[in-house]
Amino acid sequence: MDIASLVKKAKKGDDESFELLIGSVREKLYRTAYVYVRNEQDALDIYQEAIYTAFTSIHTLKKPERFSSWITKIIVFKAIDFIRKESRHFTTDDENVFAGLLSSDNADSSLHSMDLTEAFTSLNPTAKTIVLLRYYHDLTTKEIAALMKSPEGTVKSHLNRAKKQLRPILKEGYLYE
Template identity: 75%
Template sequence: MDIAKLVHKAKKGEDEAFEQLISSVRQKLYRTAYAYVRNEQDALDIYQETIYTALISIKTLKKSESFVSWITKILVFKAIDFIRKESRHFSTDDEKIFAALIAPENDDFILHSMDLSEALNFLNPTAKTIILLRYYHDLSIKEIATIMNSPEGTVKSHLSRAKKELRPILKEDYLL
């Protein structure tokens, strides 16, 4: 069935239609949440909060065909909020450990063993979000700009900067 029709039915309160919508995006939502928090339980919590928020606010969705972008936007904001809350729990010891990990004398050891998902953790949340939306969800610059409430030019510059930051980290393992 067509997503627009399912959204229309879900707006009318049909639970089965909402379940079908969610099942079509379930894995991508979970993987995106996991990419942010790198913890199965936290990713599941973010995923569940996203589903709940989408369920209670689906009637506010204006364009039925943009359901995937809309729910992805909810998930991204939930994940960023979670990260912000968790970052307040870092102690000074955690900061020292993090600083040691990214110190120049340790670069070769860490960077050679790092994969793409770990490399994303070195990006700021905005850059990480743009990279995930662009390359994981295959969204256009225009769609990303809509999700992030930013001009397209800003999204392009963040994307460009993020790719430049990732190149030395990933070296020849991946090409962006």
Template identity: 45%
Template sequence: MNEKKVKKARKGDEKAFQELIDLEKNKLYRMAFVYVKNEDDALDIVHDAIYKAFISIKSLKNPQYFSTWLSRILINSALDFIKKHERIIPTEEMDVIPGERHSQIEEKLDLAGAIEELDVPYKTVIILRYYQDLTVKQIADILDCPEGTIKTRLHRAIRQLKSELKEGCIG
């Protein structure tokens, strides 16, 4: 990330802020979409996060952590949105790739449904690790938690997912 642009944005340079957002917007959208599985809602979350970032960028202490800071704002916005709308995502809203074999589609739906059932801390680490391909350290930075906590949450989430998917196969 360009630290000079972050410093300019912190001083009120709107163009620098916009350039930073342009670099991050696709990642933000993908992350929001994983939470809500709806294009319009994901866009609303991204817009909310960008607005919150814009009005509070002066509070960012370390310019090198801009991306992490912005991701944290997005996650909080997504969780606030979900709480506000208390929405459970129907599986038929999930993206399915045309032409996939039926069993692959069912497996994806089973996995997505199982992820949807996870408690928020577990769901968040799974999304960041496997959908955003972040490292444990990056996740710890974003969530402001020790790396050990992230590893524990990932382990428990994976164990819970395996258990859920195994029950689905047996039942």
């Protein structure tokens, strides 16, 4: 069943359809929350809050095919709110923070994830969010601009600056257009 029809059923109160929708994005949502808060329990709390918010406000989703980016927006803002409330700073000092994001079958996956973790420490929070949304969630710059309520040109500028900053740090092959 496609996303649009599941969203329509969920809007009518079909809990099973909502569960199927969440199942399709569950792992990405948790990992996104974890990247922000760096703590398993906090990430689970944010994840649960986001799911509840999505469940109670799914009727506000105007374009059913945009469910994934809509719920990603919810989790990103919940994570940012959590960080603000806890007076925490976005850091990426823990080893292998992105190992889960970059898991693959090849043996040097952990080496690549350490390179990426080290490179991410040099980015500001806005750039980290944009890079994460662009390359992990595969959102377009237009979708990111809408999600962040910024002009598309600003998102492109942040993305280009981040790529220039990351290029010398990372080995070839990470950043694709």
